[in-house]
Amino acid sequence: MADKYVGKRVKRTEDPRLIKGLAHYVDDIGLPGTLHVAFVRSMYAHARITGIDTSEALKVPGVVAVYTGKDIATKIGPVPCAAALPDLKVPDYRVLATDKVLFVGHPIAAVVATDKYAARDAAEILYPGVELEELPAVVSIIDGVPTTPVIHEHFGDNIAYKLTSGEGDIEAAMKAADRIVKQKMIHQRLAPIAMEPRGVLARYFPGEEELTVWSSTQIPHLLRTQLALMIGIPENKLRVITPEVGGGFGSKLNVYAEEALLGWISMQLGKPVKWIESRRENVAATIHGRAQVGTVEVGIKNDGTITGLRYNVVADLGAYHQLLTPAIPTLTGLMLSGAYKIPAIQMNVTGVFTNKMSTDAYRGAGRPEATYVVERVMDVIARELNLDPIEVRRKNFPKADEFPFHTATGLDYDSGDYEAALKKALDLSGYQKLREEQKKARDNGKLIGIGLSSYVEICALGPSQAMPAGGWESATVRIEPTGKVTVLTGASPHGQGQETSFAQIAADEVGVDLNDVTVIHGDTGIVQYGIGTFGSRATAVGGTAVLIAIHKLKEKAAKIAAHMMQCDASRLSFEAGCYSKQEAAAAAVTGKSEPVVPVGEGPAGALHEVPTPTNGRNKITIQEIALAAHIAKELPPDTEPGLSATYFFEPKNFTFPFGTHICVVEIDKDTGETKIIKYVAVDDCGKVINPLLVDGQVHGGIVQSIGQALYEEVVYDEQGQLVTGELMDYALPRASQMPWFDTDRTETPSPVNPLGVKGVGEAGTIGATPAIVNAVVDALSPYGVKHLDMPVRPEAVWRIIRAPEG
Amino acid sequence: MKQAISINVNGVDYPGEVEPRMLLVHYLRDVLGLTGTHVGCETSICGACTILIDGQAVKSCTMFAVQADGSNVTTIEGLAANGNLHPVQEGFWECHGLQCGYCTPGMIMTSTQIIDRNPDPSREEIRHGLEGNLCRCTGYQHIVEAVEYAAKKASA
Ligand code: FES
Ligand code: FES
Numbered sequence: 001m002a003d004k005y006v007g008k009r010v011k012r013t014e015d016p017r018l019i020k021g022l023a024h025y026v027d028d029i030g031l032p033g034t035l036h037v038a039f040v041r042s043m044y045a046h047a048r049i050t051g052i053d054t055s056e057a058l059k060v061p062g063v064v065a066v067y068t069g070k071d072i073a074t075k076i077g078p079v080p081c082a083a084a085l086p087d088l089k090v091p092d093y094r095v096l097a098t099d100k101v102l103f104v105g106h107p108i109a110a111v112v113a114t115d116k117y118a119a120r121d122a123a124e125i126l127y128p129g130v131e132l133e134e135l136p137a138v139v140s141i142i143d144g145v146p147t148t149p150v151i152h153e154h155f156g157d158n159i160a161y162k163l164t165s166g167e168g169d170i171e172a173a174m175k176a177a178d179r180i181v182k183q184k185m186i187h188q189r190l191a192p193i194a195m196e197p198r199g200v201l202a203r204y205f206p207g208e209e210e211l212t213v214w215s216s217t218q219i220p221h222l223l224r225t226q227l228a229l230m231i232g233i234p235e236n237k238l239r240v241i242t243p244e245v246g247g248g249f250g251s252k253l254n255v256y257a258e259e260a261l262l263g264w265i266s267m268q269l270g271k272p273v274k275w276i277e278s279r280r281e282n283v284a285a286t287i288h289g290r291a292q293v294g295t296v297e298v299g300i301k302n303d304g305t306i307t308g309l310r311y312n313v314v315a316d317l318g319a320y321h322q323l324l325t326p327a328i329p330t331l332t333g334l335m336l337s338g339a340y341k342i343p344a345i346q347m348n349v350t351g352v353f354t355n356k357m358s359t360d361a362y363r364g365a366g367r368p369e370a371t372y373v374v375e376r377v378m379d380v381i382a383r384e385l386n387l388d389p390i391e392v393r394r395k396n397f398p399k400a401d402e403f404p405f406h407t408a409t410g411l412d413y414d415s416g417d418y419e420a421a422l423k424k425a426l427d428l429s430g431y432q433k434l435r436e437e438q439k440k441a442r443d444n445g446k447l448i449g450i451g452l453s454s455y456v457e458i459c460a461l462g463p464s465q466a467m468p469a470g471g472w473e474s475a476t477v478r479i480e481p482t483g484k485v486t487v488l489t490g491a492s493p494h495g496q497g498q499e500t501s502f503a504q505i506a507a508d509e510v511g512v513d514l515n516d517v518t519v520i521h522g523d524t525g526i527v528q529y530g531i532g533t534f535g536s537r538a539t540a541v542g543g544t545a546v547l548i549a550i551h552k553l554k555e556k557a558a559k560i561a562a563h564m565m566q567c568d569a570s571r572l573s574f575e576a577g578c579y580s581k582q583e584a585a586a587a588a589v590t591g592k593s594e595p596v597v598p599v600g601e602g603p604a605g606a607l608h609e610v611p612t613p614t615n616g617r618n619k620i621t622i623q624e625i626a627l628a629a630h631i632a633k634e635l636p637p638d639t640e641p642g643l644s645a646t647y648f649f650e651p652k653n654f655t656f657p658f659g660t661h662i663c664v665v666e667i668d669k670d671t672g673e674t675k676i677i678k679y680v681a682v683d684d685c686g687k688v689i690n691p692l693l694v695d696g697q698v699h700g701g702i703v704q705s706i707g708q709a710l711y712e713e714v715v716y717d718e719q720g721q722l723v724t725g726e727l728m729d730y731a732l733p734r735a736s737q738m739p740w741f742d743t744d745r746t747e748t749p750s751p752v753n754p755l756g757v758k759g760v761g762e763a764g765t766i767g768a769t770p771a772i773v774n775a776v777v778d779a780l781s782p783y784g785v786k787h788l789d790m791p792v793r794p795e796a797v798w799r800i801i802r803a804p805e806g
Numbered sequence: 807m808k809q810a811i812s813i814n815v816n817g818v819d820y821p822g823e824v825e826p827r828m829l830l831v832h833y834l835r836d837v838l839g840l841t842g843t844h845v846g847c848e849t850s851i852c853g854a855c856t857i858l859i860d861g862q863a864v865k866s867c868t869m870f871a872v873q874a875d876g877s878n879v880t881t882i883e884g885l886a887a888n889g890n891l892h893p894v895q896e897g898f899w900e901c902h903g904l905q906c907g908y909c910t911p912g913m914i915m916t917s918t919q920i921i922d923r924n925p926d927p928s929r930e931e932i933r934h935g936l937e938g939n940l941c942r943c944t945g946y947q948h949i950v951e952a953v954e955y956a957a958k959k960a961s962a
């Protein structure tokens with residue numbers, strides 16, 4: 001592959017439609033005669049439904065239908081959970097509440113009307129018609145598993161599952177330690193808040209018996225399969241289209257009640273129906289993330305060597321299981337080794353039901369929790385032993401030559417050089433100088449803190465063995481008769497830029513101009529089955545599928561080329577989209593020709609010089625071959641016409657990106673406010689296809705980390721009332737609060753895929769949070785502060801500063 | 807009862823009749839079909855719905871269509887003059903100032919006002935100017951660079 005595009009800062013091909021306001025998100029699609037749906041949702045966290053009177057709502061002009069849980073309880077299957085854990089309790093999650101409401105925002109009824117104002121009016125008019133008998137709610141997990149009341153009575157308690165994971169003899173490891181460091185940590189509940197809320201448009205054609213569902217989702221094919229099962233329509237009569245998707249961050253990696261309901265309602269009424277989530281609904285009834293409370297215990301030697309780590313954690317799952325809810329804390333267990341050699345690790349997790357929205361995969365999904373635990377406790381250890389936090393980390397790093405590296409969480413880290421990333425970050429930040437400045441500032445009464453985090457994350461999810469519904473990804477690559485290259489990917493990007501990065505891979509590999517490649521995704525009517533975009537997998541798994549599909553396609557193209565030029569395929573070389581017949585002797589002498597690449601292998605060697613033509617045609621472009629393959633008059637015997645190839649790539653392992661982030665904060669003594677004054681991020685995501693996109697992912701991820709560290713929290717009060725139900729109350733990071741990021745990279749290719757890429761979508765969200773909190777704790781260390789829980793609000797800091805001495 | 811209004815949008819006069827409670831953003835999107843203006847919060851927080859009314863950046867989710875009667879509105883669709891990208895649009899493309907693109911129309915409209923008011927804004931001034939616009943994807947840095955790019959380009 002000639003790297004004309006790969007590795008370069010290529011501007012995105014998806015941008016023109018977006019910057020002109022001409023792109024289509026779900027709500028931008030208008031179908032004639034569309035009906036609008038509004039939901040009546042519970043305002044209580046826990047209540048019994050004793051009656052619903054829909055008569056007033058039905059009188060509102062424009063109202064076409066009202067559906068309640070009782071009407072449809074048996075007609076639509078339950079909201080699915082794909083996570084399989086031993087002895088997992090799975091509540092029956094109906095698309096509308098039937099007997100009880102279990103969280104604020106729980107849908108009770110759906111109102112259908114001719115316009116959205118009428119639908120919302122009717123929903124408001126209906127609400128007083130819902131008779132609810134309020135019950136006490138299960139809310140906080142701060143003090144352990146809440147026992148009463150029991151939310152799902154037939155389960156007998158609020159425990160959804162208990163699980164122990166890890167390897168090594170943890171008891172022996174703890175005994176071997178000189179001392180044990182222990183720290184309780186809270187990972188507060190967060191809301192993903194994609195700027196585009198969810199939205200669904202469904203249209204049923206009664207004659208054709210076909211249903212099309214447009215949904216703002218990250219997983220069109222998985223959604224199709226699940227919706228087909230829920231609604232009871234044959235899967236091949238259901239088409240899911242994801243138009244432009246305005247951010248997901250895991251919140252759209254799910255199957256939601258509303259998606260099934262809209263499809264079903266369209267089938268009942270024979271008309272298109274649309275529902276666009278309001279932001280209030282989005283905060284209440286789209287999945288949340290994190291929500292773990294745990295205590296970490298680490299056995300250490302006096303020189304800082306870790307002997308073992310135990311993490312006892314309670315995970316707040318919410319009232320029901322969404323698609324992956326119970327599985328998220330298991331990812332925390334997988335990553336508890338962090339960037340370190342820890343001989344024995346044990347996680348004991350208890351997943352509990354609460355009267356809140358379900359938690360599920362929010363950017364990072366279980367790994368930020370693990371990284372926070374490990375990177376935060378490294379600083380606690382450093383303080384305990386009076387060592388530099390860097391030394392403690394270095395002491396426990398595996399060396400670059402120890403990879404693949406087996407962890408006591410059962411993983412095999414693919415490749416890494418943690419010291420290199422750390423060193424680069426230290427150099428880039430001028431760490432020594434920073435420490436000197438900090439000292440001076442402290443002497444002048446200023447509160448400056450420096451924090452770092454050396455993280456590892458698990459990406460490219462993943463081998464199918466480790467995934468609930470397939471971990472591969474698919475690609476079809478076609479060269480059309482006119483020579484245009486079409487890439488169909490099963491990944492479903494929603495902002496990450498794979499229309500560009502996959503086109504870069506394809507353009508280089510096929511040897512055409514970037515503008516000749518179109519990447520199509522997110523339409524189950526057009527694209528072969530795929531898994532979707534999440535878990536930093538699209539490029540590592542989906543991009544590899546594109547690459548190998550092209551290798552397959554080129555094998556065939558080479559055969560046709562050889563036939564057309566009447567030579568043996570072994571005498572062909574390929575460069576810049578053109579097959580050339582090479583004189584055997586010349587090839588042998590120069591030895592520089594790029595051989596035709598067999599399936600599954602990367603390109604080899606540098607490019608050759610084009611040989612002098614002898615007789616007949618000596619060169620033929622792949623685009624000419626595409627035309628010939630479609631006209632099919634000049635094909636070798638037994639050759640299928642057409643020029644396309646499909647490949648489903650199954651990775652053999654995950655990938656493990658890593659890096660070091662360094663954060664410097666200054667705390668305002670008068671207000672307790674934390675300001676980040678310097679931020680350095682050195683990330684290693686393996687080979688980079690497009691540095692521009694990687695920077696964008698890193699920046700965005702860090703800002704979500706800053707949000708968690710300093711601002712964001714979904715707050716429910718003791719009654720389970722959602723207090724942060726709008727963006728007026730849920731504090732998202734703003735431009736004026738964010739620092740400048742100095743980013744750099746090290747590049748350790750992954751051996752797991754031929755592109756050598758690892759993935760970068762979640763690095764910032766995983767790596768940054770502990771660096772920020774470590775910096776704040778460091779700044780407040782003169783006050784004896786050893787740990788602070790997130791979000792570190794100004795008030796808490798102010799109280800520490802103001803507390804009387806001693 | 808419907809009320810007659812006339813709004814000039816992107817240089818075209820649109821006379822029409824609307825319910826007094828219809829939000830301006832819904833009028834633009836659902837009646838005029840200009841779906842480039844987005845809704846992200848409905849509470850004046852996110853800025854996804856930002857448009858220009860008589861040259862001023864305004865959040866169209868918290869304004870009624872009738873309140874815009876007689877005014878000149880510019881939406882994202884009207885920004886590229888004769889098919890040429892506005893310097894701010896160019897900046898967003900050049901500097902990777904967008905990912906999912908949902909906040910982008912609002913961000914771009916606000917950014918035009920920033921450089922309109924201050925042709926040579928500092929990074930801090932740009933960030934301050936963007937305070938009413940939320941982006942969940944980019945981390946803002948590339949947006950700041952996009953506005954810097956546009957400011958340079960516009961004054962060149
Ligand atoms: S939709 Fe208008 S400010 Fe958010
Ligand atoms: S680009 Fe996605 S919200 Fe800004």
